[in-house]
Amino acid sequence: MGRKKLEMKLIEDKSSRQVTFSKRRNGLIKKARELSVLCDVQIGVIVFSNSGKLYEFCSTGSFAKFLKDYQRHLELEATSMEGAKHKKMYQVDYSSFKSYAELLKVVETQLEGPNSKQLSLVDILELENQFTATLTQVRAKKRFLQTELMLDFLKALKKKEIMLKEENALLEREVEEMKNGVDMERRLRNHPYLHLVNSPRQATLSLLH
Amino acid sequence: MGRKKLEMKLIEDKSSRQVTFSKRRNGLIKKARELSVLCDVQIGVIVFSNSGKLYEFCSTGSFAKFLKDYQRHLELEATSMEGAKHKKMYQVDYSSFKSYAELLKVVETQLEGPNSKQLSLVDILELENQFTATLTQVRAKKRFLQTELMLDFLKALKKKEIMLKEENALLEREVEEMKNGVDMERRLRNHPYLHLVNSPRQATLSLLH
């Protein structure tokens, strides 16, 4: 939409890139605002140029409020999809998240501000407690995942073991047949797994690797 | 831009509001993508309808990465507008918050889902690291606040000490005058701080409490 159709790639000319950035950035934010008004939805847009400038739009006016709703959304999402047994046990407590954000905000404000240092300290202590608690939860989850990984690994090993046993049985049968005077040379050449090995024993070992 | 010009207010008809939401949401995200490509900038867009659905776009593909850059940006901003000394040193890192939420979401999703347990573990490890890091920051802040409180307390004590010294000097002068035969009874009755005490020594002690 302009004098010429633009290719969808980086605009080489630095000057016109800057102009386009400015125009389209405004356009984007305008669109976001319109959408939020027309359809009564919450929208947040963050743009930052690699030259370091930041532009943001938020339908609620305050980005903090927006993120609070975002968090609430995540909480609901998390709650609605619970139901499995142990999964719930190791679920990180989303709801405390919101209070982290809030506490941090409060604490930051009070640290910057000139007054009420005692309240600030109380908040920070609570904050520390909450972080410690969540860290504990996170670590529980970590252990859970690690255990699960290990179990999967063991399962895989068992499977491999079974495969190897079958393979050995097959090979043993072949050896038996060899003893009965069958042409060993031709059998080895046509074997699906043993083109480059010479003995049943080595073939087994190579599968282990 | 359509058959009719729309007023910039909530679309009353629920059905056409939904249609408009869908169309414009896609349009917005398309615009965001185009802008990010044409001008090589990072963009994040979060839309969530009041009916609870979430739509997001992020130029980097991963919202976590985006927020990391956002965080870096905020840090730089904070650094550039420093001026207050210690504040910077003990500033809690807000921006990492959002990535906590993001990471949590990722981890939660992957824990619930049937696949890629390894990725999940990586995420959880990163999560642990981040929590540990922030906990460190929070504790630094706590120490800072505690130190500051202590300094304030000491300052208050010093002030009191000075007041006491002045008071003592005043009292000593009065004692001197007493020795010179002035009416001690009346002086004590009219003294601003000593209505209920009998001697200069006791008056000093009561101020210490």
Next chain:
DNA sequence: CCTGCTATTTATAAGGC
């Protein structure tokens, strides 16, 4: 770098399936 101007391209409202 911004502001304005216009020729063009895009986005999209309305309507139907």
Next chain:
DNA sequence: TGCCTTATAAATAGCAG
């Protein structure tokens, strides 16, 4: 909800100042 089509409103590329 998703996808068409079409008429029309908006956005904007290139350029001038």
